[in-house]
Amino acid sequence: AQRVTQPEKLLSVFKGAPVELKCNYSYSGSPELFWYVQYSRQRLQLLLRHISRESIKGFTADLNKGETSFHLKKPFAQEEDSAMYYCALSSPSGTYKYIFGTGTRLKVLA
Amino acid sequence: NAGVTQTPKFQVLKTGQSMTLQCAQDMNHEYMSWYRQDPGMGLRLIHYSVGAGITDQGEVPNGYNVSRSTTEDFPLRLLSAAPSQTSVYFCASSYSYGRGVGGSPLHFGNGTRLTVT
Numbered sequence: 001a002q003r004v005t006q007p008e009k010l011l012s013v014f015k016g017a018p019v020e021l022k023c024n025y026s027y028s029g030s031p032e033l034f035w036y037v038q039y040s041r042q043r044l045q046l047l048l049r050h051i052s053r054e055s056i057k058g059f060t061a062d063l064n065k066g067e068t069s070f071h072l073k074k075p076f077a078q079e080e081d082s083a084m085y086y087c088a089l090s091s092p093s094g095t096y097k098y099i100f101g102t103g104t105r106l107k108v109l110a
Numbered sequence: 111n112a113g114v115t116q117t118p119k120f121q122v123l124k125t126g127q128s129m130t131l132q133c134a135q136d137m138n139h140e141y142m143s144w145y146r147q148d149p150g151m152g153l154r155l156i157h158y159s160v161g162a163g164i165t166d167q168g169e170v171p172n173g174y175n176v177s178r179s180t181t182e183d184f185p186l187r188l189l190s191a192a193p194s195q196t197s198v199y200f201c202a203s204s205y206s207y208g209r210g211v212g213g214s215p216l217h218f219g220n221g222t223r224l225t226v227t
Contacts, residue, residue: 043221086152096158103153
């Protein structure tokens, strides 16, 4: 079964410290993986997706098929990064379902 | 473009009442879906649709109905509200599920906060 696991409910870091939000998935095939972010009082929005290999707001994420992980990283956290982050998976074909993890709340402390 | 529009933003129901959460998108997206967001549970898929006239169940479909008569609209009906349906509901759409390079990310509405007493 498809599953996305985000082991941390809450991650607190100090401003300027590195950030890593963990995401592991289970899927027998080649999934498409995304990170979504929800800032306070805003709608969920796409942060980045693995196929694009881009850096958005200083965040990057690398798909590691061997470890079935898609961790989100940023070298220097900013206070405005405080938000709820969701890792999500979609299968390229078949079930037509986007599966989300339980989310990690990131708090960046001054 | 307005994107994905959800109404109402807030709603309070009594147990046993029914209501419809509205969702509309103006991006000509084929794929539309409903999620509920609960603390510690993340986003759970209720129902989804890959095109007009086609709907299917997600992870937590019980107590909810959907229909997709047009590309733009995807209403979610609560048949007989229960306190367990107290949640924040999100509608989301994407251009074309799974097809093409890079997938097709979801566009979300602002959410509806529902309380059932």
